[in-house]
Structure formats: structure tokens, C-alpha cells
Amino acid sequence: MNITEPGTEPAVRAEGLVKAFGEHRAVDGIDLDVRAGEIFGVLGPNGAGKTTTLRMLATLLPIDAGRAEIFGVDVAADPHVIRQLVGVTGQYASVDENLTARENLWLFSRLQGIPSARAKRIADRLLGQFGLEEAADKTLAHFSGGMRRRLDLAASLITRPPLIFLDEPTTGLDPRTRGQMWDTIRGLVADGCTVLLTTQYLDEADQLADRIAVIDRGRKVAEGTPDELKTAVGDSTLQLLLAEPGEVPAAVEVVRRVLGSDPVLSPEQGRLNVALDQADRAADVLIALRTAGVSISSVSVAKPSLDEVFLALTGHETDDRTDVEENR
Amino acid sequence: MSSTTIAPARQTVRAAERVAAARRHVSMGETLAQTMTMAWRAVKKMRRNPEQFFDVVLQPILFTAMFAYVFGGAIAGDVESYLPLMIPGILAQTVLTTCMVTGTQLREDMEKGVFDRFKSLPIARIAPLAGPMVADLLRYATAATLTFSMGLLMGYRPGGGVTGVLAAILLAILTGWSLAWIFTWVGTIAKSAQAVQGISMMILFPLTFLSNAFVPVGTLPGWLAAFVRVNPVSHLVTAARDLANGALVSTEVAWTLLACLVVVAVFAPLSVRSYKRHI
Ligand SMILES: Nc1ncnc2c1ncn2[C@@H]1O[C@H](COP(=O)(O)OP(=O)(O)OP(=O)(O)O)[C@@H](O)[C@H]1O
Ligand SMILES: [Mg+2]
Numbered sequence: 001m002n003i004t005e006p007g008t009e010p011a012v013r014a015e016g017l018v019k020a021f022g023e024h025r026a027v028d029g030i031d032l033d034v035r036a037g038e039i040f041g042v043l044g045p046n047g048a049g050k051t052t053t054l055r056m057l058a059t060l061l062p063i064d065a066g067r068a069e070i071f072g073v074d075v076a077a078d079p080h081v082i083r084q085l086v087g088v089t090g091q092y093a094s095v096d097e098n099l100t101a102r103e104n105l106w107l108f109s110r111l112q113g114i115p116s117a118r119a120k121r122i123a124d125r126l127l128g129q130f131g132l133e134e135a136a137d138k139t140l141a142h143f144s145g146g147m148r149r150r151l152d153l154a155a156s157l158i159t160r161p162p163l164i165f166l167d168e169p170t171t172g173l174d175p176r177t178r179g180q181m182w183d184t185i186r187g188l189v190a191d192g193c194t195v196l197l198t199t200q201y202l203d204e205a206d207q208l209a210d211r212i213a214v215i216d217r218g219r220k221v222a223e224g225t226p227d228e229l230k231t232a233v234g235d236s237t238l239q240l241l242l243a244e245p246g247e248v249p250a251a252v253e254v255v256r257r258v259l260g261s262d263p264v265l266s267p268e269q270g271r272l273n274v275a276l277d278q279a280d281r282a283a284d285v286l287i288a289l290r291t292a293g294v295s296i297s298s299v300s301v302a303k304p305s306l307d308e309v310f311l312a313l314t315g316h317e318t319d320d321r322t323d324v325e326e327n328r
Numbered sequence: 329m330s331s332t333t334i335a336p337a338r339q340t341v342r343a344a345e346r347v348a349a350a351r352r353h354v355s356m357g358e359t360l361a362q363t364m365t366m367a368w369r370a371v372k373k374m375r376r377n378p379e380q381f382f383d384v385v386l387q388p389i390l391f392t393a394m395f396a397y398v399f400g401g402a403i404a405g406d407v408e409s410y411l412p413l414m415i416p417g418i419l420a421q422t423v424l425t426t427c428m429v430t431g432t433q434l435r436e437d438m439e440k441g442v443f444d445r446f447k448s449l450p451i452a453r454i455a456p457l458a459g460p461m462v463a464d465l466l467r468y469a470t471a472a473t474l475t476f477s478m479g480l481l482m483g484y485r486p487g488g489g490v491t492g493v494l495a496a497i498l499l500a501i502l503t504g505w506s507l508a509w510i511f512t513w514v515g516t517i518a519k520s521a522q523a524v525q526g527i528s529m530m531i532l533f534p535l536t537f538l539s540n541a542f543v544p545v546g547t548l549p550g551w552l553a554a555f556v557r558v559n560p561v562s563h564l565v566t567a568a569r570d571l572a573n574g575a576l577v578s579t580e581v582a583w584t585l586l587a588c589l590v591v592v593a594v595f596a597p598l599s600v601r602s603y604k605r606h607i
């Protein structure tokens with residue numbers, strides 16, 4: 001095992017990761033470079049291979065091809081060492097339903113060799129940090145989804161691992177709890193941890209991540225800072241619904257003339273999404289459309305969504321594959 | 329969740345130090361400690377779901393009464409003289425049924441999210457399997473004790489005295505624990521808890537009924553008698569009879585222990601291997 005100066009070794013370096021389930025390549029040659037001390041976001045729609053990638057890096061699934069190192073330690077060769085370096089919070093809460101919150105934290109501490117008295121103190125501290133004191137001695141049957149999620153994250157932090165994996169940490173949380181989760185994640189990095197998280201939300205990746213990899217159908221389709229990605233799709237999107245679907249070619253022509261780029265046609269009849277680098281360019285487009293006599297039945301300006309990032313990067317829609325819901 | 333952010337005044341986490349401090353293997357001592365922690369979890373679970381104890385409480389009581397009155401007259405002439413033959417048989421049978429449940433429960437447990445965390449922690453792979461088995465010793469002890477108590481109530485007076493009976497109970501617990509590895513292995517390979525149940529039944533029935541547990545071997549046809557003689561459960565039953573009825577430590581005890589050793593040596597590694605593979 002090589003020991004290098006802190007900060008020089010990347011937290012994660014993966015090359016050509018592959019995982020196949022039968023014929024289906026869920027992860028099909030993904031490279032990742034996560035620097036120590038950053039929040040790295042893996043962004044992708046349902047079934048993109050986010051969970052599978054994390055599970056391979058966390059030694060929960062064997063790597064079919066390619067290789068991965070965490071802080072310079074080979075994942076396939078030294079799984080026991082990797083498990084001491086990585087705290088994993090999976091997509092589905094991995095805490096014990098039969099135990100109370102306090103007992104859960106005590107159990108996981110003891111399993112990692114922490115003496116009982118210290119395990120109790122750690123449990124108290126984490127319960128406090130995650131606002132779970134009141135529910136501490138209830139079994140998890142009485143817990144809400146958000147409480148479970150918090151307990152799950154708390155359980156991953158017991159030994160204060162230098163690298164933390166968070167698989168969709170805020171999916172299903174209400175906006176307030178989600179904001180608190182974001183603060184917690186930022187706090188981890190302030191403590192010196194590195195965070196690798198997955199998300200389906202562009203705004204979450206934007207708010208949290210220093211760098212983002214966009215994956216789709218098991219492949220990485222883009223990588224960069226949130227700003228770099230957003231410039232690829234524009235800062236905001238002008239969504240137009242034409243009164244006459246037949247006027248779409250005319251509208252495309254106008255947009256091209258005003259902005260120098262093509263709008264994205266939505267599968268819905270007569271709907272166009274126009275990427276804008278500045279929101280106030282919307283007015284220019286609208287005026288030009290009026291002058292050209294293209295009538296519009298509805299208009300809105302919105303932040304680009306994951307769907308649009310996808311359309312821009314891959315040229316196809318994010319296809320919802322609901323069958324992935326059951327998979328772990 | 330008012331103060332979710334991590335308190336600032338804490339030492340920073342340094343990755344390089346962690347890498348240097350990480351250990352590459354789990355020691356025997358750690359494995360044992362982790363197994364005991366897992367056993368603690370299993371005991372908590374039992375206490376919160378007391379219905380898990382129904383089988384170990386009801387089965388010895390029902391079976392002892394049922395077998396004594398149904399078969400007693402036919403086989404031994406009267407109930408009283410059937411008891412010394414039958415109680416060690418019931419002992420073996422209840423302990424075996426109890427260890428069959430191990431596989432089903434493990435399987436149900438493994439489908440829960442918490443097993444994902446067990447897999448992601450730096451712990452011995454055998455600990456999540458062995459822990460519940462340690463806790464199950466409680467179940468075997470309950471089943472064995474109740475079987476003898478039931479026998480005593482019905483007029484059984486074991487000639488081996490307290491020592492003989494305790495030795496028989498101990499041997500039964502040990503055998504149950506060893507044979508449970510077979511069911512644990514089934515638990516790690518089968519597709520669902522139901523499948524585990526089905527397969528376990530198929531293993532359990534020949535083991536218990538094709539033994540000398542309830543019927544003297546002499547009354548059986550030759551080919552059946554041959555299987556009955558090599559069945560480890562027969563050895564347990566004979567050993568337990570000798571212990572309970574005569575405080576006699578026969579070679580059957582040695583055969584039973586040997587069979588247990590072989591079962592553990594084969595099925596413990598098999599279980600760990602297929603647990604590791606299990607996605
Ligand atoms: N154990 C498995 N067996 C077979 N196929 C699987 C298994 N796990 C995942 N898959 C398939 O691999 C693909 C990627 O799944 P994965 O769970 O990694 O996606 P994801 O990006 O995490 O999606 P989501 O946002 O829904 O969590 C999906 O098509 C899924 O059906
Ligand atoms: Mg997922």
C-alpha cells in the first residue's frame with residue numbers, strides 16, 4: 001500500500017468500469033476521477049447505472065472489467081481496506097428495522113471494534129447532530145422516510161470515513177429536509193471528507209457538486225463543473241408552445257437567426273425548448289417570433305432540467321425505466 | 329433536524345493516515361467479537377418478535393403428548409415404557425426442526441436493507457451468519473429443556489439422573505447448532521425464503537423420520553435400516569438415550585461429535601462463500 005502526502009492521491013480513480021447483468025451492460029466502461037476534498041456528483045436518469053457504479057466501488061458488487069482505486073488502494077484486490085475507507089449510504093435505507101435508532105448506531109459501532117462506552121457516546125453525538133434525539137429509542141417502524149435517511153447517513157459516519165458515498169441522498173425528502181441534507185453534506189466536506197453522490201436532479205448537482213459526471217445507459221456522456229455543463233445547455237430555458245404545430249419550422253428558423261443555435265424540439269406537438277445563456281434573451285426571441293407572425297399559445301422561462309441537459313448532451317430523451325425500482 | 333451541520337471544532341479527516349492505519353484482514357478475536365455483536369442483534373430481534381418462540385415452546389409439548397399416546401401403545405405396549413425410547417427421539421426432532429428455521433430466517437433477514445450495510449462494513453463475512461446461530465442456542469436450549477420437562481410430567485424417570493439428562497441436552501444443542509449450518513447454506517443459495525423452507529423440509533424429513541427416533545431399527549426392512557444406521561440423527565438419538573437413561577457415554581457420542589464436525593467443516597465455508605457471492 002503506498003502512502004502519499006494528503007491531497008495528492010485522488011479519492012477515486014476508476015478506469016473502464018463494466019458491470020453486466022446477463023446480456024445487459026448496466027455499466028459500460030465508466031471512468032471517474034474524484035479529487036480528495038471535493039463533492040463529486042454522478043447525474044443520470046433512472047436505470048443509468050449510478051447505483052451499480054457506486055456498488056462496485058463500495059465492494060458490494062464484483063467489478064466485471066476495468067479497475068478502480070480508492071486513495072490509491074485497489075478495490076478488487078483489497079476490499080477489506082476499502083471498507084474501512086468508505087462510508088456507504090445506499091439508495092434504500094440500510095438500517096435494522098427491528099432495532100431502535102440508538103441500538104442501530106451502537107450495533108454498527110461495535111461491529112467496527114469501538115468499545116461499548118465509546119459507542120454509546122458516538123451514538124448520542126450522532127443522534128444529536130441529526131436531530132433524532134426524540135426518536136432515539138423508538139424502533140424504526142415509527143420512523144418517517146426522512147428520519148430513516150438521516151439515521152442511515154449517521155450510521156455511515158460512525159468511524160468518520162474519509163470518503164462517503166451517497167446514493168440519491170435527497171430523493172423523496174421534502175424541500176426543507178432536503179436543504180438540511182445539503183448543509184450536512186457540505187459540513188462533511190468542511191471536515192475533510194470527500195463525497196461522491198448520485199442524483200437525478202440537476203439543481204442538486206448544481207448546488208452541491210464541485211464537478212459532475214453525467215451518465216446515461218451505463219456510459220459517461222459528459223463531465224465538468226456545473227457551470228461548464230450548464231453552458232452546454234444554456235443558463236435557462238425558454239419553453240414555447242406554438243398555437244399552430246405546423247409553424248414549428250418557421251419558429252426554428254427565427255430562433256436560429258436570433259440566437260445562432262437550434263431549439264430542442266419536444267416530442268409534444270408544437271413545443272420547443274430554447275436554451276438561453278442569459279434569461280433576458282427570451283425577450284429577443286419572443287419579439288422576433290411576433291414579427292415573423294408565429295403565434296404562441298404559452299410561454300415560460302425555466303431552469304434547464306435534467307431532461308434538457310440530456311437532450312442537449314445525448315440527443316435523446318431520458319427514458320423512464322420504471323423496472324429499476326425493485327433493484328438494489 | 330435543527331442543527332444538522334457537523335460541529336466545526338472537530339479534527340479534520342485525513343485520508344492518507346486512514347489508508348496507513350487500515351488493516352488488511354480481520355483477526356480471530358475481531359471475528360469472535362463481531363459474531364457476538366451479531367448474536368446480540370439476533371437476541372434483540374427475538375425479544376421483539378416473541379412469536380419466534382412459538383415453535384420451540386409448542387412443538388416439544390405437542391409432539392411429546394401426541395407421539396406418546398398415538399404410538400406408545402402400538403410400539404412399546406404402554407406409554408410409560410415408550411417414554412425412555414421416545415423422549416430422546418423427540419429431543420432430536422425438535423432441535424432439528426428448530427435449526428431448520430435458521431435458514432428461513434437468515435434468508436428473510438438477508439433481503440433486508442441492513443444486510444447491505446453489513447456487507448459494506450469491514451467485518452468478517454462469517455459474522456452475520458454465525459451471529460444468529462449463536463443466538464439460536466437459546467432456542468435449542470428451550471426446546472430441549474421443554475421436551476424433558478414434558479417427559480417428566482408424563483411419568484418419564486430418566487435413569488441417567490440430572491447429569492445424564494444435562495449431558496443429553498448439551499449434545500442435542502451442539503448437534504442442532506452444527507446441523508444448522510446446512511440450513512444456513514440453503515438460506516444463502518435459495519432464491520427466496522419460501523424456497524428455503526421447501527428445500528429445508530426435504531432435508532429435514534428423511535433425517536428425522538428415517539432415524540431410530542421413534543421406531544426400533546429392528547422392525548424396519550433391510551435397505552431402510554441401512555440408511556437409518558448411518559443417519560447422524562440416529563447416532564444423536566442413541567447417544568442421548570444412553571446418556572439420559574443410563575448416564576452412559578457410549579461410542580455413539582463420539583460418532584455424533586464426528587458427524588457434527590464434518591457438517592460444520594463442509595457447510596460453514598460453503599455458506600460464507602455463497603453469502604459473499606450473493607448480490
Ligand atoms: N441485480 C441486478 N440484476 C439485473 N439487472 C440489474 C441489477 N441491478 C441493476 N440492474 C439493471 O442495471 C441498470 C442500471 O441500474 P442502476 O440501479 O445502477 O441504475 P440507477 O442509475 O441507480 O437508477 P435509479 O435512478 O433508478 O436508482 C438498470 O437497467 C437495472 O435494471
Ligand atoms: Mg440507483
